[in-house]
Amino acid sequence: MNKAVPLLRDRDLEVAALIKVLHDSGKRLEELTGGEVDTVADHEGRMFLLQRSQEYLRMNEATKQAAILNALPAHTALLDPQGVILSVNDTWLDFGCTEVIEAPGHAIGANYVDLCAAAQGEGAPAAHRAAEGIRSVLDGSAATFSIEYPCDTPTEKRWFLLTVTPLARGLAGGAVVMHINVTAERLSSEKLQASELRFRQMADSSRDVFFLLSASMSEICYVSPAYEQIWGRTCESLYTDPASWLSSIHPDDVERMTGINKNCDGGFDGDFRIVRPDGQMRWVHVRAFPILNELGERYRTGGVASDITNRKAAADELRESQRRFSDLLGNVEMVSVMLDMRASVTYCNDYLLRLTGWKREEVIGRNWFDLFIPVDDNGIKTAFDTLLAELPVASHHENEILTRSGERRLIQWNTTVLRSATGDVAGTASIGDDITERRQVEARLRLKNEALNAAANSMIITDRDRTIVWVNPAFTALTGYTEADAIGRNPQLLLESGTHDAAFHQNIWTSIAAGTPWSGEMTSRRKDGSLYTEASTITPVRDHDGTISHFICINTDLTTQHQMEEQLRQAQKMEAVGHLAAGVAHEFNNLLQALMSMATIVRMHAILPLVAKVAGEMETQIKRGAALTQQLLLFSRRQAIERSSLDVREEMQKARELLQRLLSENITIVVEGPVERLAIDGDSSQMQQVLLNLAINARDAMPGGGTLTLRAGRAGDHAWIEIEDTGEGFDEVTRTRLFEPFFTTKERGKGTGLGLAVVHGIIAEHGGRIDAESERGVGSVFRITLPLVTCKRPQVEAVGDGTGESAAVASGHILLVEDEEGVREGIAVLLGIIGYDITAVASGEEALALALDPPPDVLLSDVTLPGIAGLQLGERLSERWPSLSVVLMSGYIEEAIRSGVMERGWLFLQKPFELKDLTHQIRSALRNARPNEVAETSTRSVSDVAALR
């Protein structure tokens, strides 16, 4: 014990001394080297760090370590050989994950391996594997260890990579544990994997070959499994021997493909053949393209290869089929053309070239619409586009195409869509028929057909067996049978009227069957049972070889014609009745006149009142007879006249309204005047008839339109009306015959020839005149003059003043000319009773032969005389004796004579007349003949009457 203590003390003292030496030596060395030296070496080369440098290095090292550790993004911890955490970086401390492996509290001093091994919960399996891994690194049995594990936060999915590396190489001296967040890498890798998976699935399942080549194209980076199906070689064989693909190329294509292979910098697109190990030949289509890096350099070549063997075969078939097709189309008389999608001509046949005059090389490749379609046809381009857009099975249309010389041909097209072998729309194929001539023929036929339909004649076409095949609308209108009723029937049975016997029909049939047309009148029955007559012509129709194929029957309905003829007959009959009536009236009235005179004489001289009464009764009965003849005369003219006072202005206005409805619009109606009221005595409906007939005549003279002018005015005591047209006019010959009945310049069926005759009759009856003037090509004017009522018309009708009965004793010399003896006697006795001197003769000749001096005062003459008639007689005696007054008498007087009488200012007596009428007219005549004696005669008359009674 004692011994040890001094020993210890001694050693301690020695150690203390040596430490001082060391310290001093160090200080001295620092001094000697000026602080600029870090180490000194002893003779054995051992380095001694000087104190200051030692401190610097130690501090520097620690700082550096901490800085590096802290700078690491990974959560880093340092473990000792037992797994106890020696040191951690700031990131580890900051790490707030809830997971077991790096949970908070895994701080310095804790055994990390034990912690991981004891982990529980979701992350436990990964933690247990980590514990094992760390142990194996710590005991040196593994060089490194790493494990990727999920570590999700509530908001995101995360992955971490745990790596364990030994602390010192080759030494079992602890380990470094790092947790690195690899979420981003993991996600992108997952994405890549998914994308790779998709590509692989696609590439693996595709029948086409995908491939990737290195930049030099000497290495295969990838080839899809389809390679094995197409090439008949394994993918592996291609990877190991990339040049083997060249040896698979068909010998005939090798040269071409090697050339391309060398120059394939931009890509490749083409077909070539390959030969499989089993000797089969395949067509492949390859499309290759460069894959560029960021610098734009090619670093890969990618591509797709597909097996087009079948497609090639189909294309060959299509070509063959097209060839057969074009051989066929080359020989038909139809145009054929094929267009691609841009309407360029890809094919046309010889017929199109012959039709249009173009050469094939001028057509192929040209745009169809530019070359063949008239610029004014926009519809056909639209049709083409519609066809390609809607893809119907077939389309039909017609359009015109231009020939080289510019002529237009109408083509009826049948167009289909043209498809390639793969079913893609490639264009159109059209076959067309040149229907230019056919269409022209059709148009002509249509015109003919329309003409037949429009024809007024009814027509029937039957076949050879007399079955109706066609009827025109005129037929249906005439017969009442519809087309459906008629077609298929036998016309003879259909229209059988029972009028004609079997021989009649047999005759027709024999004639037409022999080829001779038959014409004749035939009566047929309408659907409603009524009969009609028509003029028929049946003509056989022959076909191209001359056989009779059809019969055509053209009919003219004679009903209208028959009606016209009937009207004419009626008119003639009426004319005849008129003449008869006039004749009867003349005779009868003379008879009545004689009776009247006798009755009057008897009455005047009757002593017995009974006799006077009977004579008076006779006179009454005679007057009734006269009224009867008057009615007969009116009937013969078919219209009784109802006269009243008319205003010309009103009549013209009425006519204008009527004409505006009646005349076509190309005729302008002008009405001028009159400025004042012009009253005439007349029948309004007759006046309208006059204006209407004249206007219709004017219209017919102006078929091309013109102006119709109605003018009226006053000239003295007459009103005048003019109707003027701007039509064709007429010549002098026509003018003289204008008013003749049945004279007409119109074509048959259009005019009756009675219009102007009626006008003339009416005007004459109204005491007026009508004249016409015309100039060829300029127009015509009809001028009517009518007496105004302000100017007293000469009174034709017998005028009774109530004093007529007084057959006053009168003086005067009357020359009586009457061929009927009874009449002459009666009148002579009456005039003698009144007191006149009478010279009575039976004819004009006798009267002219008389040498009377002094001359007679009054000539009382019958109008109708044998030899010289009343008018002429009056004329001639008036010439001889200018002071002679003329009174004409008649049982029936024609209008012309009546107007002749009035024109001359003569007087007229309608037979049979009474005494008062006679005395009135004779007195009037005497006043004219001896104006100075009128008053005297008049005053005397009153006493005469008394005396006679």
Add this chain to the structure above:
Amino acid sequence: MSRRGLLKFRLFVAGEALNSTQAVTNLTAICRDYLPDRHEIEIVDVFREPLRALAEGILMTPTLVKLAPSPTRKIVGTLSHIEPVLLALGLKGAA
């Protein structure tokens, strides 16, 4: 290239100790300023290669050895004082 030829240096240092680091920095600066394109520097860490220091008789670090052109010179220290260094290396004054 200068007619005076290439200068070859060998610098013995003690790891990343303060003076050694300064010496490396200063030598690099001198070469850059005075000997552009005509120098070679070899740095020897005596901790890693203690035997080389022994072989060349280097007792202290940092020590700069001018190997060529001859004569060989040794300069101990941080080379912070440029003038004496240049003189010692024959780059100034003696020239």
